[in-house]
Amino acid sequence: MSDPLKAKTALYPGSFDCLTYGHLDLIQRACKLFDRLIVAVANNSRKKPLFDEHQRYEHLVACTEEWENVEVHILEGLTIEYAQKVGAQFIVRGLRAVSDFEFEFQMAIMNHQLNDDVETIFLAPSPEYIFLSSSMIKEISRLGGDVSEFIPPLVLGSLEETLERANEY
């Protein structure tokens, strides 16, 4: 990319609580499409996170280090305003099964109304991740199931440690 003014920057916001191979699959696809991909840890007011934003940030930094055009941020304020602040022309979101559609569609339309310079792009995951969600991983893990094929080893270690600590109380 020679002209920085023409660089295509995308913002991929999400809770990433916990980071899964589904998220990483999306990051890997998106970083091929854009010159710069900013993955931003958001605090979703509808969800109480298991990991605080700094832990989620650390997981993302460690698991994306192989991709040179990926940066990890902690998202402050409104996603659409943050996109503008960091110079992103695109917002990337994942569409898994039909269940994601209504919420994602509403958000994309709302963001477009707030700022029509920023386009939302949806990426479909690889088929093996289509039903993978962070909440399902946390639930299975809480109940003692093996989730090692769905999340990176670093995240698995943190998850086991956090759930163990929670059980001590």
Ligand code: ADP
């Ligand atoms: P949020 O609370 O913002 O929905 P998530 O971490 O659950 O945060 O998801 C962030 C984005 O990543 C969403 O667009 C979601 O659809 C997408 N995503 C999550 N898991 C997967 C997956 N397995 N495959 C593809 N996209 C996914």
